[in-house]
Amino acid sequence: MAAESVIEIREVTKTYGQGETAVHALRGVSLRIEAGEYVAVMGSSGSGKSTLMNILGCLDVPSRGEYWLDGSDVARLSEDQQALVRGRKIGFIFQSFNLIPRTTALANVELPLTYAHLRRGERRKRANRALELVGLADRTGHRPNELSGGQQQRVAIARALATGPRILLADEPTGNLDAHSTDEVLGMFDDLHADGRTIIVITHEHDVAARARRLVQVSDGRIVSDEVTR
Amino acid sequence: MSPRDLMGAALRGLTANKLRSLLTVLGVSIGVGAVIVLVAVGNGSGKAVQDRLEAMGTNLLTVSTTGGGGGFVRGQAGPANQQYSLTLDDATALADKNLAPDVASVAPVMTSSGTATNGDTSYTVNQVIGTTPAYMPATNTPVQIGSSFTQADVDTSQRVILLGQTAATELFTRPASAVGQTIKLGAVDFTVLGVLASKDSTGFNDPNATAIVPITTLRATQAGYGALSQIVVQAAGQDRVDTAQAEVTQLLTARHQVPATETSPFRITNSAQILQTSQDTAATFTALLATVAAISLVVGGIGVTNIMLVTVTERTREIGIRKALGARRRTILGQFLIEATLLSLIGGAVGVGAALIVTRFQLAGVQPVLVPSSIGLALGVSAAVGLFFGSMPAHRAAGLRPIDALRHE
């Protein structure tokens, strides 16, 4: 297989439930993404985009099919090794931010660094730098409920970037943001892409998808089109 | 994650909902406190009983007669009654080293009551005891001020008297000034030889409201020549109480010609036996209290489980986020286990502190005596409670699939 593919899935299916009530969220999806690509995944609601991203992020396992991440078979990784992959190789950005409540921005950003066994001082330094990068150097002590939606998503981005992962997975990152915040977040994605990171953005907004270099369209659990747009 | 980071995360988790943590801690501290306090109360009451019995005199046998054998009828002064009455001769026989080698000393006892007067002051002495000098050491009744009377005083029926603390205080205000004075008991003059040391109460009667006179004097002046109320026998040693008791029974049975078919008309109470029985009772009492306390500790533990379950459910999404950020199963497990253990340990520490304060005061008339091992035990158990009761919710949290946790509403 091609060693340079950072992500490769083959004939992946995902079925929720059994028998009559079974929901086929993915019906055989194959996809290859090379290092440094900036991919947008589009599709109507319920088409299986989030299911796909959860599998790519090792948050969920496919019902059938193979998933190779950085050349290794994810199905063969132990639970702890998968946790390690999530912590070191992948940064997640969710539509609903998913910051830990009642915990400061700095502590939120430090969290993945803690799980990566970094020392306290080093953690502080990196978390502060990440927050600086997203323009929140003056908000490090704020808790999520003291921040606007756009600021919360920027904290989430800082957190996703803190460990320096090669892959960024974003599930409708701008879904809860106004136009201005959306622009800011997309600007950051452009920078990260320029930086050489692999970015996969799930969205149903055309102007968000238009920033990516490749557009994958999903419908009813299948990839219906896959084209390089820029 | 370093232990310090784990501890930090656990502390943050606990302080996130202070009231709830506080109430859980309270549950555990009540359990731990109850264990320590109740065990201390049980122990204290056991000690108190033991002290009182020891104050009564050890190695002590008290012989009294139930009056008649077999068909004893109350109030009926039949010949059987007189046949089994205890006499001074019985006392002399029991004191015979050849007949009863395991008996150290013997004191015959007759009791009466009477009004003592010192000039204008009068005082009703509930218990006037007529006995011999052997009574004082045998029953652990030392003379505090002045001196005891002697066998010579007994032999010559001297009109001398020893006053209990209450009697001396009532008659002379200052007990020390009583010695050498003359008082009247009934119509008879008595010279006060000494004042008895104060005794702790062992029952309803004030043990200090007594007076002791030579038995011969009591017979001559107050009680007449009837039967003895009891004979106090001191065994020659702690391990010889039982043989002494057997000798006393045998000797009295023979002297009073009790038929073999009859149950013994003599009642012998054995202070060592009473002590043993009360110690057993106290031990049972302590065990009972400890059980009740242990139950409250378990209830406290269930409180920890409950709160941890609620916490895990409430923070399922947070667990999902942590897992997405690279937290391993054992990291999540550690965080929640430490939270549960901290809750229990803080509860335990508070419980120990409260127990240390509470046990300084008398509870239900008992001065609690701390059992050091109960503190260690209670603390150990509360830590174990945290680990044990916390592990179920913690395992549940740690075992969640990241996506299932993240999807949780």
Ligand SMILES: Nc1ncnc2c1ncn2[C@@H]1O[C@H](COP(=O)(O)OP(=O)(O)O)[C@@H](O)[C@H]1O
């Ligand atoms: N945990 C689940 N249990 C059952 N059905 C699910 C679950 N998650 C998603 N689905 C179903 O799978 C399909 C795809 O869902 P999803 O991947 O979330 O779609 P999208 O993100 O494109 O809107 C939908 O029909 C949805 O109802």
Ligand SMILES: [Mg+2]
């Ligand atoms: Mg979705």
